[in-house]
Amino acid sequence: MLNKKPTILANEKVVITFYDVNYQEVSNLHLTTNEYGTVQGSFVAPNNGLLGQMQLKSSAGNSSKFFSVEEYKRPTFEVKFEPIKEAYRLEDLVKVNGSAQALAGNNIDGAKVQYRVVREMRYPWLPWWRGYRFPSAGASMEITNGTTTTDANGQFLIEFKAIPDYSADAENKPEYYYTVYADVTDIAGETRSSQTSVTVGYIALMYKLICQKKHH
Incomplete structure (x- = not known):
């Protein structure tokens, strides 16, 4: 058939x-x-x-x-991260500040914050005259996770060490992207999420050291 x-x-x-x-x-x-x-x-x-x-x-x-x-539930609060202004170096302790605030304007205090930090590695450039094959970017990896609580002002702090991939060749000067994911749950059980990221690399570190040397 x-x-x-x-x-x-x-x-x-x-x-x-x-x-x-x-x-x-x-x-x-x-x-x-x-x-x-x-x-x-x-x-x-x-x-x-x-x-x-x-x-x-x-x-x-x-x-x-x-x-x-499913039933649609209008969110009652939002989660935000403050812009990361400090220039961090590899192995530094990175500090990320966030807050949870109700749409009505009041702060969400005593809320549980579950977070995780995921690292990705990329190569920004390689001199063509070196004759090397462009190395592949490293796989994303969760380097830490944990919980904390919002304070009376609805603020919370997440800290993590900017750990590089020790198996990568530092001579190729990879950049590391650390993405921070946070899920905030208030006392009523409502959960809202947000994320932010920080970039740390050998090139930024080299530039900072050169500038410091010139100013001495």
């Missing part, structure tokens, strides 16, 4: 039916496919009844698609 070759159903009338979690019909759309065999339409999700997995079913080929409808 030969398999039928799929064909485009142009100018075909189809019915798309919307079913709720109890497989009860919510509404349907009568549509006509275009020259490419596609249709376009929209449904309004029910604002009462059970939430969860619902279904769209097409009369064309009796195909269906499941999707999830």
Whole structure:
């Protein structure tokens, strides 16, 4: 038995039916496919009844698609990081300051902060005359994680050591990107997230040392 070759159903009338979690019909759309065999339409999700997995079913080929409808919760606070202005060197202790503030204006104190720091390595440049192959960038790696708490002003501090990849050739002067991810959960159980990053590299360190030498 030969398999039928799929064909485009142009100018075909189809019915798309919307079913709720109890497989009860919510509404349907009568549509006509275009020259490419596609249709376009929209449904309004029910604002009462059970939430969860619902279904769209097409009369064309009796195909269906499941999707999830969940309650939308408007955020009550936001998490921000302060800009990192200090120039850090490898092996330095990096300090990152953040805050959690309610949209109403008050500070979110006593909130749990879960954080992790992920390191990535890249090579900004290599002199072409060295005749080397461009080395591959290192894989991203989580170098630390932990928890802390926001203070009375809704602020928190994350500290980590700018650890390089000791297996990388320092002669190629790689740059290290440290991304800090923070999830802040208030006493009501609401969680909001934010992230920031800091770059530390051998080139910046070399430039800083040269400038210091010139000013002496």
